[in-house]
Amino acid sequence: MNDVELKRDKVQLGFWLYIMTDCMLFASLFATYMILRGATNGGPGGDELFSLTFVLVETVILLTSSYLCGIANLALRHGKRKEFFATFGLTIALGIAFLAMELTEFSHLISEGHGPATSAFLSAFFTLVGLHGAHIAVGILWALVLAWALYRQGSNEDLQRKFGLFSIYWHFLDVVWIFIFTIVFALGVA
Amino acid sequence: MSALLGRLDWSYLPSDPVTIGAAIGMPLALLFIVAAVTYYKKWKYLWKEWIITTDAKKIGVMYGIVAIVMLLRGGADALMLRAATALGGPGGTQLFDTDTFQQVFTAHGTIMIFFVGMGLMFALFNIAVPLMIGARDVAFPFLNSMSFWLFFAGMILVNAALIFGGFSNGGWLGYPPLTELQYNPGPGVDYWIWSLQIAGIGSLLSGVNFFATIIKCRAKGMNLMKMPIFVWSVLVTTVLIMISFPMLTASLGMLSLDRLAGMHFFTSDGGGNPMMYINLIWAWGHPEVYILVMPAFGIFSEVVATFAKKRLFGYKTMVIALIAIMFLSFVVWQHHFFTMGAGANVNAFFGIMTMVIAIPTGVKLFNWIFTMYKGRIDFKAPMVWFMCFALTFTIGGVTGVLMSIPAIDFQVHNSMFLVAHFHNVIIGGVLFGYIAGLTYWFPKIFGFRLHDGLGRWSSYFWVVGFMLAFLPLYALGLMGAVRRLDHYDDPAWIPFFVVSAVGVIVIGIGVALFVLQIVYSVWKRKTLKDTTGDPWDGRTLEWSVPSPAPHYNFAIDPVVSRIDEWWYQKQDGLQAPRAEDYKDIAVTKNTPLGFMIGMAAFVLGGALIWHIWWLAIISFIAIVLFAIARTMDDFTEHTIAAKDVMRMDMEARS
Numbered sequence: 001m002n003d004v005e006l007k008r009d010k011v012q013l014g015f016w017l018y019i020m021t022d023c024m025l026f027a028s029l030f031a032t033y034m035i036l037r038g039a040t041n042g043g044p045g046g047d048e049l050f051s052l053t054f055v056l057v058e059t060v061i062l063l064t065s066s067y068l069c070g071i072a073n074l075a076l077r078h079g080k081r082k083e084f085f086a087t088f089g090l091t092i093a094l095g096i097a098f099l100a101m102e103l104t105e106f107s108h109l110i111s112e113g114h115g116p117a118t119s120a121f122l123s124a125f126f127t128l129v130g131l132h133g134a135h136i137a138v139g140i141l142w143a144l145v146l147a148w149a150l151y152r153q154g155s156n157e158d159l160q161r162k163f164g165l166f167s168i169y170w171h172f173l174d175v176v177w178i179f180i181f182t183i184v185f186a187l188g189v190a
Numbered sequence: 191m192s193a194l195l196g197r198l199d200w201s202y203l204p205s206d207p208v209t210i211g212a213a214i215g216m217p218l219a220l221l222f223i224v225a226a227v228t229y230y231k232k233w234k235y236l237w238k239e240w241i242i243t244t245d246a247k248k249i250g251v252m253y254g255i256v257a258i259v260m261l262l263r264g265g266a267d268a269l270m271l272r273a274a275t276a277l278g279g280p281g282g283t284q285l286f287d288t289d290t291f292q293q294v295f296t297a298h299g300t301i302m303i304f305f306v307g308m309g310l311m312f313a314l315f316n317i318a319v320p321l322m323i324g325a326r327d328v329a330f331p332f333l334n335s336m337s338f339w340l341f342f343a344g345m346i347l348v349n350a351a352l353i354f355g356g357f358s359n360g361g362w363l364g365y366p367p368l369t370e371l372q373y374n375p376g377p378g379v380d381y382w383i384w385s386l387q388i389a390g391i392g393s394l395l396s397g398v399n400f401f402a403t404i405i406k407c408r409a410k411g412m413n414l415m416k417m418p419i420f421v422w423s424v425l426v427t428t429v430l431i432m433i434s435f436p437m438l439t440a441s442l443g444m445l446s447l448d449r450l451a452g453m454h455f456f457t458s459d460g461g462g463n464p465m466m467y468i469n470l471i472w473a474w475g476h477p478e479v480y481i482l483v484m485p486a487f488g489i490f491s492e493v494v495a496t497f498a499k500k501r502l503f504g505y506k507t508m509v510i511a512l513i514a515i516m517f518l519s520f521v522v523w524q525h526h527f528f529t530m531g532a533g534a535n536v537n538a539f540f541g542i543m544t545m546v547i548a549i550p551t552g553v554k555l556f557n558w559i560f561t562m563y564k565g566r567i568d569f570k571a572p573m574v575w576f577m578c579f580a581l582t583f584t585i586g587g588v589t590g591v592l593m594s595i596p597a598i599d600f601q602v603h604n605s606m607f608l609v610a611h612f613h614n615v616i617i618g619g620v621l622f623g624y625i626a627g628l629t630y631w632f633p634k635i636f637g638f639r640l641h642d643g644l645g646r647w648s649s650y651f652w653v654v655g656f657m658l659a660f661l662p663l664y665a666l667g668l669m670g671a672v673r674r675l676d677h678y679d680d681p682a683w684i685p686f687f688v689v690s691a692v693g694v695i696v697i698g699i700g701v702a703l704f705v706l707q708i709v710y711s712v713w714k715r716k717t718l719k720d721t722t723g724d725p726w727d728g729r730t731l732e733w734s735v736p737s738p739a740p741h742y743n744f745a746i747d748p749v750v751s752r753i754d755e756w757w758y759q760k761q762d763g764l765q766a767p768r769a770e771d772y773k774d775i776a777v778t779k780n781t782p783l784g785f786m787i788g789m790a791a792f793v794l795g796g797a798l799i800w801h802i803w804w805l806a807i808i809s810f811i812a813i814v815l816f817a818i819a820r821t822m823d824d825f826t827e828h829t830i831a832a833k834d835v836m837r838m839d840m841e842a843r844s
Contacts, residue, residue: 117452
């Protein structure tokens with residue numbers, strides 16, 4: 001194994017380890033949400049507040065974004081510059097759309113008087129979903145920095161490696177969202 | 191509230207004489223250091239050789255210095271606490287008010303665990319792990335530097351509380367609802383939250399770093415079952431760090447959201463559930479004590495084998511025991527609050543799991559004893575520390591098993607008995623282990639040994655002082671004295687508290703001797719010089735390089751074929767290196783970005799404590815920009831040519 005390969009190997013492992021620690025962070029918040037989801041403090045619960053169709057649209061957008069990210073990864077590796085920027089641009093755009101929908105939902109809830117400070121249930125809801133949203137925001141920033149670097153330098157081995165890491169991160173957020181969709185929204189409405 | 195300074199104003203300056211003294215003393219000490227550095231024109235040296243360094247050994251030394259300074263701070267807190275309880279009996283005097291007392295015990299616990307225990311631990315990880323596995327550095331040297339500066343930022347925040355605004359009065363784990371806004375509106379709890387949050391993220395990143403280092407950077411031929419036991423202990427410790435520290439981040443995060451955004455996670459109103467916090471924080475907190483103690487087990491495994499001149503007894507059982515403790519440490523957290531009312535079955539489960547931990551721990555102790563059996567034991571200071579450990583830690587272990595029985599725990603819960611127990615394992619296990627480790631590896635880093643006699647005397651005072659200070663607390667606990675108490679009405683308790691205070695003074699002499707040992711050894715460094723690189727006739731790879739270890743660690747990549755490779759190489763007869771063995775070495779460049787991120791995190795923490803929102807936003811953006819700058823930097827390494835490596839190696843060996 002030469003130095004470059006060893007370095008890639010180390011970073012790859014390190015990044016997976018980071019993902020695992022992030023899993024633990026989300027696990028703590030999921031556990032807290034499960035404990036507190038009945039503690040509505042006399043206010044409305046999930047069945048009255050959540051609209052499953054709205055969340056389903058969000059889910060489809062995020063999953064499509066993740067799918068396109070995978071396509072972009074392939075395009076990058078095969079040196080297809082135009083396809084890469086098209087799919088990666090869409091990945092970012094859909095990420096922004098998802099975030100915008102989530103923020104709309106949040107501001108809607110707050111304006112209706114169901115902000116995070118009203119009950120333990122809503123504190124847990126806003127924090128869990130908001131943490132995922134914050135991760136999406138970081139991902140968008142990261143994607144923009146990567147896109148800029150790729151635009152300026154063109155594709156090279158180092159940037160492909162970095163893109164691979166971003167792609168892991170973006171898929172990971174998808175997996176977390178599936179859990180949020182099931183545990184928070186589907187179970188909340190049921 | 192002003193937009194510019196948040197809630198910071200003059201009224202937060204200290205008003206009682208004890209804290210005023212500290213609040214004047216600390217800036218004076220700082221000013222003295224700044225003046226000294228300026229006078230000796232050392233700023234450039236400090237910046238280039240230390241602050242921006244990515245060399246694990248230097249980062250380890252900085253961790254060590256911070257931890258020892260914090261040991262003095264935390265020790266001073268302990269003296270104040272025991273002075274207060276010695277005088278706090280019926281007819282006695284109250285040394286300082288109850289709120290100050292609460293701040294002092296909170297600061298004592300927080301500092302000792304996070305900035306002394308974790309600090310010494312990361313010091314030894316950085317110093318020993320790369321050298322022991324035959325690596326040039328850790329897997330991610332920049333991340334390592336950043337972790338240290340985050341740790342440092344947390345340390346400044348803890349100490350800044352002394353001057354501005356006071357510290358938390360909520361105990362070292364900050365149980366809500368006491369630590370919620372409703373009961374604690376001041377900045378104290380926020381200091382506690384943000385110093386731990388920032389230092390904790392540094393620890394988490396270090397956990398990732400050392401796990402990746404051990405998995406990916408071992409010398410050729412060193413498979414997992416040929417690693418030194420200390421490296422094994424670090425490996426399982428880093429697993430614990432990676433799994434448990436995110437829970438700390440989450441619980442502190444939720445508590446701070448309660449305090450900053452008026453949320454209701456753990457409040458007593460709005461549907462909040464304080465016991466959820468207590469479950470979460472102990473799901474981190476119990477693994478945390480194993481995070482602290484397992485590296486100490488690893489150190490003793492090296493120390494005992496080296497000074498008994500024998501191969502470690504039961505290598506495989508040591509590894510199995512470490513892994514068993516790693517798993518078990520995650521299924522015992524509820525024993526910290528048997529009194530919660532989870533029911534008999536739940537309590538029985540956690541009680542039995544707790545008892546089970548005694549088995550792998552006992553295996554380790556017997557392994558060390560069997561290693562010593564028929565060995566030619568050389569009672570150097572690290573070995574004497576081991577003897578002190580074996581005695582005190584066993585007592586602590588036995589009282590721990592006693593408390594794992596829920597029925598007994600109900601009697602001694604939150605009593606002085608508990609305080610005595612955990613000091614028994616933390617001082618007797620963790621601290622003795624780390625001091626043994628510092629003494630053991632000191633020559634490898636600095637090129638001279640620590641004075642042996644002073645080290646041994648320090649350990650005698652420590653262990654005698656320890657017995658005096660904590661055995662009376664067991665009795666007090668059984669007599670009904672609760673913890674965190676600054677005054678009491680029962681005259682029968684007075685003698686016990688007085689003996690305990692005397693014990694703290696004896697420990698203080700032990701600490702003074704330890705500091706004296708370092709100072710005296712620096713003074714006598716010529717006579718204590720380690721000329722061979724192998725002062726203890728060691729067994730593992732770190733002793734194969736010259737002392738002090740060069741910054742690239744190994745001039746020639748080592749190859750390993752067995753446990754205790756270096757010992758057997760010496761038995762087989764060493765061969766002089768040949769010129770063609772030297773290769774070019776790539777070394778990570780130094781960078782100020784780790785330091786800058788740490789300082790920005792410090793400013794962010796301060797801004798959040800004082801509600802200075804504009805500053806919080808700016809420092810947060812600064813952190814993001816520094817991180818992006820690092821990812822954009824493609825030239826992070828430089829190469830040392832093979833002939834230069836050879837020249838430097840020849841010089842170091844001659």
